[in-house]
Amino acid sequence: MSFEDVSEALARGCSTVVIPCGAVEQHGPHLPLCMDADHADALAERIARSLDDALIAPTIKVGCSAHHLAFPGTISLRPETFEGICLDYCTSLARHGFRRILLFSGHIGNFPVFQQMLPQLRQAMPAGVEVVAFTDSTGWIGAWRRAVAGAGGDPDHVGGHADIAETSLMMVIRPESVRPDRFEAGYLGTLSEEQLRDMWANGIKSVTHNGIIGDPHGSSVAIGERCFDAIADLLVNAFRK
Template sequence: MAAEIRMERMTSPEIGAAIEAGITTVVVAAGAVEQHGPHLPLFVDAEHGDRLAVEIARRLGRALVAPTIRVGWSAHHMAFPGTVSLEKETFLAVCRDYAVSLAHHGFRRVCFVPSHGGNFAPLAEARDAFNEAAGPDCSVDVYADLAEVIGVWRDVAEAEAGLGGRVGGHADVAETSIMMAMHDGIVREELAECGRLTTPEEEPELIRRVLSEEFASVTPNGILGDARGASAELGEKMIAALADRMAAHFEA
């Protein structure tokens, strides 16, 4: 059986021994608990973060996985019932405290992995502050390319199923497929539908709008893209492709 790398499932002595053995890289996912259309549960980004962090740590080797920050900055989703959001400053304070805590215990590299679109820009902007707070013996890095994430999903969807045009970045064929891969029966497949469709050229402006305005003003059903055509097989390929790309960033 493979050694456990998820810190919350390890004992304190086991973590200490891992650090002593030179396992000093730790991956931290930053997700969200927010609406994902009529067909997906609120925990999509948090659960996806759990899986991504493990996949990335395995690819990096000699790395552990910290508990996912499950609630993020989701103010733009508050028009939809059930969404839970931290203020941006609160979210960043939590992330900073994670980095400081992990550095205190001897980790020398902290890799933040956003699994919710709203967390990308704040984390990128706070990277220098995190590094200062963590101290000179610990490096803090952030994967910050949201457009690349959507591009990876679109490429996989097109290559595997001819569905690249249905990827929009939120509750779409990509996230629906990922949830199918992770949790059998969790998707309300009969409710999967089309939302706001977009093109790669339109994405930068649309991302700006959904992060600065109410999400519902852009897509009333809470979907960016089209959720139809999703499958667990497609989801597994998307998870693998994105983990490959994110791990490559941290290895560069």
């Protein structure tokens, strides 16, 4: 869009803007580093269309991925850097007249940072501007499990990272990037609170040697389409509330 296109959209009452966020981080030996950013790009279009009259800001492609830095190619922002970028996005968009700013992430690792920054983002906005961020990781993983089961896959292969859900999603979004000959199982089962604390403090290699939480075996386009629909619906319903 040109600036005139945006101006015309605002003039006709389009006051909602979606800010997709992603990550550039390892996703096992079988998926590309861009997985989360690509997922966010695809979800943003579905969300904006479902909300009727909303625009999409450029995706913030790099997120907070310090726990993946043991794997080459991962790029991570400090939480304060990520917060600063989100703040600058929001203040710029609010200045132009957007009144509802919706943040979401294709990388679940950004959710805790959203939770921490949200009060500051809201405080920095002028009167009448609402900032919303989706942070329900339990709801997200649950939606994936139900979607995988509904498409005939094994919900126990859902772990949340480079698993059957994410691999199937990339078969839909960027199929040429998926390497089935490199499929490996990673950590299987639910991470305990202690394991989660260890992962955040010492990196994902403390719980999985290959960077996978879950198992990509059994991935398919049908599962990917079901997972995509499930998360898009989850986000749209949350933002409508």
